[in-house]
Amino acid sequence: MDTVARWAGACWIAAGVLFLSELVHPNALDIGFAEASRQWVWPALHVALVLAGILTVLGLAGLIATYGSRLGNLGLCGAVLAVPGVVVAAGLFLAEAFLFPGIAREHPELLDLGGPLLGSVGLRSTGALAGLWFLGLVLMGLAVERARVLPRGAGILLAVGTVLFAALEGPFLPVAGKVAVVIFAAAHIRLGLALASRRSSAAAETRLAA
Template sequence: MNITSATLTRAAAVAAALAGTAYIVIQFIHPLDVIESLSTQRWVTVHILSFAEAVLALIGFAGIYLRQLRQLGLLGLISYAMLALFFVLQAAFNFAEALIAPLIAIDAPRLAVDIVGLFGRYPAVNDLGILAGVPLVGSILYVGGALLFGIAIIRARVLSRGAGILLIAAAAITPVAGALLPHTLERMAALPMGAAIVWLGWSLWSNRMPAA
C-alpha cells in the first residue's frame, strides 16, 4: 500500500467527520451522572464511544492543522496545542469513566459519583485533590482552543471560513450554556461544536491538496 500525504489527509478528514458525528450522538444518549448509571451497559458503551470520539478528534485536528500549517502561524499552533491537550485529557477521563468508575462504585460508590460528577457539576463529598481541577482546565482548553483555532482558520483562508465561524460560535455558546442551563440541557450546546468538526472534516476532504 502506497501511503501518501493525500491518503493521510483523507484519513484525517474522515476521522474529524466521525468525531463530530459521534459528539452529536453522545449528547442524546448520555445517561445521568449518578451511581445507578454506573452499573449499566449503556454507561460503558457511551463512554467507550466518547473515548473513540476523542481519539478521532485528535487525529482529525492534526490533519486540519497540518493542511494549513504555514498559514495558521503561531496562533494556529497555540490553539491546536490547546485542543490536542483537551482531547488527550478527555480520552483519559472517558477511559476512567468507562472501565474504572464502575469498579470503584462497588466498594466506594460515593467516590465514584464524585469522580463522574465532576463534569456534571455535582458537589464532591470526598477530597479529589488535583483531580478537582480537571473541569476548569478542560474548559479553558476546550473553549479557548476552539475560539482561537476558529479565528486562525478564518485568517488562514485555506479551509472553510464558515466552519471557522461556527467553531467560534460553538466555543462562545459553551460557557453561557454552562452558566444558565441545567446540565441535561447544557449538553445541547455541544451540538454546534460537533457540527463544526464535521464541517471542518468535509472541508479538509474537499481541499486536500498539499499547500504550496
C-alpha cells in the same frame, strides 16, 4: 498533502459522529454520578468520547500539516493546547468508563459531587486541564476562519459550537445542552467536509491548470 487532507477530513467527520453519543449521556448532576455510572450506556459512551478525542487529534495534525503556515501562531497555539487537553480528558473518560461503575456498586458515597473523590482538588484540577481541549478548538476555529483556508463559516462554527458545548452541556442543561451537542458535532463534520472539499477543489484546479 491531498491524502493527508482527505484522511484528516475523515477524522473530523468521524469525531463529529461519535460526539453525538453525548446525546444519551445521563444527567449525572441530577440523578448523581453513582446512579448514572450504573446505567448500561455509561462505559460505551465514555469509550466513544475517547475515540472522538483521538480522532480530533489526528484531524488537528492533518489540518496543521496541510495549512500550518497559513494558520499562524493562533492555529499552532490551538493545536498545542488541544492535544494535552485531549490526553487528560481521555484519561478521565477511561476512569469514568471502567472505574466508576465498580465504585458506584461498592462505595457510591465516593461519587457524591462534594465527596472525597469528585470533590477533591486533584480531580477538579485535572478536569480544568481537560478544558484545554475546548480552548484549543476555539483558537483553531478562529485561526481557520481568519486564514480563510476553508469555506467561510467552517472555522467560526467550530469555535462557537465548542463554546456552546462547554457552557451548556457541561452542566447538563436539559434542552440547551443537547442542542449544543448537535452543534458541536455538526461543527466537526462541517470542518471535515470542508477540508475534503477543499482538497478536491485544489486538485481539480491543478488538473485544469496543467
